[in-house]
Amino acid sequence: MRVPLSWLREYVDLPATETGRDVQAKLVSAGLEVETVEQLGAGLTGPLVVGRVLTIEELTEFKKPIRFCTVDVGAANGTGEPQEIICGARNFAEGDKVVVALPGAVLPGDFRIAERKTYGKVSRGMICSGDELGMGDDGSHGIIVLPPEYEVGIDATELLELYDEVLDIAVTPDRGYCLSMRGIAREVATAYGLPLRDPALLDVPAPNSYGYLVKVSDPIGCDRFTARTVVGLDPEARSPIWLQRRLQKAGMRPIGLAVDITNYVMLELGQPLHAYDRTRLDGPITVRRAEPGEKLTTLDGTVRVLDQADLLITDNRGPIGLAGVMGGANTEIADAVTDPETGEVRGTTEVVIEAAHFDAISIARTARRHKLSSEASKRFERGVDPQAAAAAAQRTVDLLVLLAGGTAEVGVTEVLAPSAPRTITMPADHPDRVAGVAYGRETVVRRLQEVGCDVSGQDELVVTAPSWRPDLTEPNDLAEEVIRLEGYENLPSTLPKPPAGRGLTERQRTHRRVGRALAGAGYVEALNYPFIGKEILDRLDIPADDPCRQVVTLVNPLSDEEPALRTTLLPGLLAALRRNDGRGSHDLALFETGLVFRAAGEPGVAVRLPVDRRPTDEEIAGVNAVLPQQPRHAAVVLAGAREQAGWWGGGRPSDWADAVEAARTVAREAGAELIVRQGQYGPLHPGRCAELAVVVDGEERVVGHAGELHPRVIKALHLPARTCAMELDLDTVERASAGAVRAPRISAFPVATQDVALVVDRQVPSAEVGRALREGAGELLESIRLFDVFEGEQIGEGRKSLAYALRFRAADRTLTVEEASAARDAAVAVAAERTGAVLRGA
Missing domain, CATH: 3.30.930.10 (Bira Bifunctional Protein; Domain 2)
Structure with a gap:
């Protein structure tokens, strides 16, 4: 989760002197993993201003198209005269407002702007693209064309919010609420002891019967579905710069106003949303499981064969979206298109907004099954606040009305499955016993309330977990919250004391x-x-x-x-x-x-075994x-x-x-x-x-x-x-072990070696012959080794010769030749009896 510091300050009144590094230290102390703090605009200095293109002269005598432009930058150049600039880009026209880097400016990468002669002209500055200013991916990869309302000559660095700090946070699976500005702002407010301006605290109209019709046939997979409708949208309305820049800083690419707003609200509140073109819907929206053989073309253009476990959004024609993962192409928001004959602008003017809560496990399995991980699925599979759906829909409606000139219809659809709040009973001293630190009841209650829990009781606390924390299910989860907010670094270092007499089995x-x-x-x-x-x-x-x-x-x-x-x-x-x-x-x-x-x-x-005693x-x-x-x-x-x-x-x-x-x-x-x-x-x-x-x-x-x-x-x-x-x-x-491993017996007397070559059938394993020799040789045998295997005409067809070296030794005397020979003969006799072996050459 990428968190711009400027956006974070809207919800928490951080001291003006606090930097991204300071906030990083606070969040790390609270148990969040802040990987980096990116300094946007590092190495960028002005003058960088808004200019208006006056004239464009096409220079055609070169290998590639080159344009010689004059740009009005107001009084920013000190003379008020038009600025002459050479530019190779072609996505702007006369009269467009652009961003101009004047001589003396330094762009990211230590790219210095100065007057220079090129292509037979003198270029006094540069018309800039988003990539050149380090703004991230805006999808166009061309010159920034600004809306016409911005005044010529004003500072573009503030307009484009080029200076900022962005915290890149690696959110663990149990902290899905931190995949939103709301969740991170709550953690920052708690860490600094400051109040939080919760962006989800909105006036939401009550549900009524005038909203778009929604049917939920699987209340386990979808326990909440909110639908709102906005009409009269201006198809030519563009996302304002502040909205585009916040999406870019958060790592998302601006697409179009309606989609940008749903993405913005998702980043703000953590609630994924989807906008349908109402004119392309056929009948009521239905939430159900897929049927055998159904297919859906998702927004990425891929035709997907659906599994019966997939949760779908459908209308009368069939699937229109993979619930919680990605919408379908058949109800996609249409881009504005101008009819070349009539000049009429066509595009989406009516949208139905979906804000639903889906089962985390179902969404995770669907995303994995289709190898389709989206920003929505990442949040649903980690847990989304079900109580935020109505507020997210209202926030989306407000922004569509404000930025796209739409009108919100009075209908509010809300389908709810009955649910009860999650309560956890915990002894007040449980965090103390887990951490080995005496926090006290007041500290425990205060920390749990800061997390968002309702707490009652004295020695035995009854804790109601907040809706945005589905990971809080047991007393140990609550103890972890107290410990992390009090600071892991404050836990004392103690060595465990194992009882005596224990070791490896x-x-x-x-x-x-x-x-x-x-x-x-x-x-x-x-x-x-x-x-x-x-x-x-x-x-x-x-x-x-x-x-x-x-x-x-x-x-x-x-x-x-x-x-x-x-x-x-x-x-x-x-x-x-x-x-x-x-x-x-x-x-x-x-x-x-x-x-x-x-x-x-x-x-x-x-069954779950107890942890407070031995099972x-x-x-x-x-x-x-x-x-x-x-x-x-x-x-x-x-x-x-x-x-x-x-x-x-x-x-x-x-x-x-x-x-x-x-x-x-x-x-x-x-x-x-x-x-x-x-x-x-x-x-x-x-x-x-x-x-x-x-x-x-x-x-x-x-x-x-x-x-x-x-x-x-x-x-x-x-x-x-x-x-x-x-x-x-x-x-x-x-x-099969014989028991405790015994130390080898060491004899000070010399060894007597006897070699024996036995002929057996080719199918007889050498290991079987070796075992027979070992048993027959008796206690005097110290070791036996197979050192040669021979097959040939001398032995006979289907036969083989096995040569063994037998080492004999006694613990109390030097063996005589007769004793060693007798042991060898006894070994050969047993081998002959069991395997049919005969002495070679006998």
Whole structure:
């Protein structure tokens, strides 16, 4: 919200010495975020005067059209003689009033005006456009042509209000009332302790039966609709300069008088309005929801297919506006047009003014659905004062009568849905307990009254929230108002005192260990938003019966393209990998640990837990019962080189084995034994996919998969070739833990190494052979490592050779050759029994 200081002073009698920076400091102290204070007219000095164009001579001997003008600037040039000026613009004519910068003037950007010879003539000044004076966008991008009533030679800087300060305020969603001069003026008046001249305090005629007919079929979506009619408008009437300048300073472009007035009143009071050309309306105005297949061409010229949840403004022909968002082109205010034959000026002469109050959530969803954010929708979705509708309509009528020569009809239409004021019961010392500061009842009541609340009661306050503050619904909201007005900077700094004996849970420690281990293995943590669209599951080839398909859809998603909570970490990680690969980082190894969400039965309604005590076990169980399942997963994705090439060697690319090793790293940090075997899963290549399992309570459970992505998935997601991935259920892996992690046993005696090469069928997983060797070797086995895999004619078709290095060590003695050999033979025997392995060369 851009707030001109000159406009703000109309509602609050600020001291003349107060600058924009001073007001900024006050508002920041009151909890508003003032991003900048813009100094309009900085670097601009006169003389800048009003002139009248006397003659125009077209100079045609140059490459572009050039005009040599004489301009009457009165006595401003010291001689009274016409000023000779060269100008290339063509949107003015002889007799027009223009703005002239005389020699000696300095325009924004340190552009100095002086007499100079150009195009064979001497130019003594410049005829100025709005852009050259730093006035902002007026839509014309040409020379400023002033109304004829302004006197030649007067100072144009005051006329055009070129010197001002504008505060740019970032309004948070809960403070929609600050999207108006009225709301900001209230905050400034409170901050300075000054009275407020409320622009909404107008004499409004009572509703009657003579107004334009309005029907509201959806009182939930529209609980208030005010309509007023003004006739006899002058179609040639233009917005006065003061009105145009205020719109420009506030960041809006002047369009035409009727539209400018509705925009002005919206900025002033915060109530969006819309003006319809009455001659283009057909029958009564109706507020209803859209019907299937309906379309509307909005004012931006776009044909929009409407959703049944969209709230519409209609007449007998159908939709004429998207309620609270944008009007329709079929009832647009027409610009003045002169008939070339008769000379008659045609345009809108009768308007119907709409000032309504719409449901905030409905407007927000409609604006998001159609990707159509307007100044009106921004205000409605943050909350508009319903009591201001009648005053805004009256203010619009008054300005149309004053500036366009119209006549207000006696009819006043007002459709209201019954509503009760919002009351909140709060202990008088509640703000004290929240802030840890003793404010006292008098201060609490005074601050709440300054906000606009009605307060009654002694120890227990009954607070009626003002109509323009829909965000005040709970005692904590009221406490926040007291605290911010008393000053956040006045809150004491106190350190919390946690009770002794508490720290991270075992689950939290496990997750931290996993993250550190993956980071130590060369992975970079990438945190992603927990939102997905269902189509990503199709592109990942997730099976139809997979639990990942049980998504939880949000009622109010941040993006319509991602309305569901994630059921797998892979979409976010793969998107991060693709984005980084597209920006030149081709050797990537990313990981994430986070929650996934899966629907658990029928959705329910969660109760609000108390904050003044610990919730009971029954209350916690009731909340958990309606929540989705939220297991914590760990996942990695890899692409490019896993080991870089250099003088030390040729390096190697990432492959499926790296993804499997990442899973082993996670399991090792969780203290669980991971079972790895060949598997098959939708997103992964069927021949390069490992199934990951653990044993929990004596039962083997599949916890995830690792391997290389299927080429079809890589193509669908535009990923680098041979991208690999791994994901597993970290919570289940943790439950498979053997308990507390024990320190390794260190022996001072030497190791005995025995190598063994076993021939097995090609389909037998090496992990299964390794497990058999480990079990058969007994307690003397310290470690086992697969160091070679060989397939060839010497082994036989369908067979492979697996070579293992077995390290044996005893804690209390040096092993003999016989003991190490016996342990090796025992290991081979178990492997032969379970996997059919035979010693190579035997």
